[in-house]
Amino acid sequence: MWNPTISRRGFLYATGAACCSALLPVSAAADPAQQAKKYKKLDCHLHINHKGRTIEDTIKHMDNTGTDKAFILPLETGEGGVTLRTETVLHAFHQYPERLIPFCQTDIRQPDVIERIRAYHLLGCRGIGEQKEHLPLNDKRVEAVIAECDELNWPITIHFQDDKKGFNQGIEQYLEPYLKKYQRVRIIGHAQSFWSHISADVPSPDKTLYPRGPVKPGGLLDHLLSNYPNLYADMSAGSGFNALSRDEEFTAGFLERHPKQMLFGSDCPCSDGRGGEFNGVCYSTRLQEFLVRMVKDEATLQDIFYNNAERALNGNA
Numbered sequence: 320m321w322n323p324t325i326s327r328r329g330f331l332y333a334t335g336a337a338c339c340s341a342l343l344p345v346s347a348a349a350d351p352a353q354q355a356k357k358y359k360k361l362d363c364h365l366h367i368n369h370k371g372r373t374i375e376d377t378i379k380h381m382d383n384t385g386t387d388k389a390f391i392l393p394l395e396t397g398e399g400g401v402t403l404r405t406e407t408v409l410h411a412f413h414q415y416p417e418r419l420i421p422f423c424q425t426d427i428r429q430p431d432v433i434e435r436i437r438a439y440h441l442l443g444c445r446g447i448g449e450q451k452e453h454l455p456l457n458d459k460r461v462e463a464v465i466a467e468c469d470e471l472n473w474p475i476t477i478h479f480q481d482d483k484k485g486f487n488q489g490i491e492q493y494l495e496p497y498l499k500k501y502q503r504v505r506i507i508g509h510a511q512s513f514w515s516h517i518s519a520d521v522p523s524p525d526k527t528l529y530p531r532g533p534v535k536p537g538g539l540l541d542h543l544l545s546n547y548p549n550l551y552a553d554m555s556a557g558s559g560f561n562a563l564s565r566d567e568e569f570t571a572g573f574l575e576r577h578p579k580q581m582l583f584g585s586d587c588p589c590s591d592g593r594g595g596e597f598n599g600v601c602y603s604t605r606l607q608e609f610l611v612r613m614v615k616d617e618a619t620l621q622d623i624f625y626n627n628a629e630r631a632l633n634g635n636a
């Protein structure tokens with residue numbers, strides 16, 4: 320900060336010292352966005368048609384954010400506001416097979432759901448997600464698709480949101496039994512009620528889904544991530560960023576405790592990877608800059624940006 324009372328000599332000394340102590344190129348040291356560029360990136364959570372975004376714009380979003388590959392997640396039933404069909408994801412995959420990793424999702428209340436998932440498997444899909452339907456987590460139909468992923472050696476990305484109008488409610492009681500029973504499937508945890516459990520202190524979801532302020536240690540996430548290598552944490556969207564940025568001191572330890580289970584992801588709806596149509600905010604670059612600032616170990620950063628998602632995909636958890 321500029322101090323108008325500083326002497327000229329003191330000022331020169333201070334700026335000179337700052338300059339000479341920076342052995343790294345000044346631009347790299349000063350610009351986390353620049354630093355993030357040197358890491359390969361796999362976005363574990365991307366849709367296509369947020370705000371009418373086309374397949375080409377989605378690729379442009381990846382190019383502009385330095386993202387090599389992405390899990391593309393359909394939302395066939397549109398519960399939550401966005402509808403994206405698995406067929407569209409497969410169509411995009413056929414255009415950009417080196418960049419896009421297609422997931423599938425289909426209405427799990429339909430009696431032919433398992434046949435449909437098996438067909439999508441044969442067509443090249445690599446996992447289920449985003450699983451986001453108005454059913455509680457312990458519903459037998461939710462369990463049936465988790466069991467199918469276990470069978471197929473797939474990951475599944477689940478949106479956890481505990482309010483009455485939410486999705487997969489009951490993470491506190493029902494996630495651990497699934498992790499215990501199905502050890503081949505990789506469960507990728509996403510959204511508000513997953514991330515609220517970074518803290519031992521979770522407010523009622525009807526009060527807020529985005530708790531702020533200091534984290535109380537001993538939360539459900541620390542317990543589950545420590546005990547179940549088949550659980551991964553999807554850091555995307557406002558939910559991931561809110562939880563990780565609310566108490567940076569806690570987050571530093573949290574990332575150190577679970578470096579192999581953290582997945583970089585954006586869920587970004589912006590049009591171009593520069594915040595277009597989204598008030599100048601891009602969830603991808605915002606998280607990249609945050610991670611570069613928080614994680615100093617380069618190998619860990621590369622795991623979070625890319626390698627962990629690849630392991631979650633291929634299943635050597």
Ligand SMILES: [Zn+2]
Pocket residue numbers: 364366392449586
């Ligand atoms: Zn999403």
Ligand SMILES: [Zn+2]
Pocket residue numbers: 380587588589590591592593594600601602603604
């Ligand atoms: Zn964006």
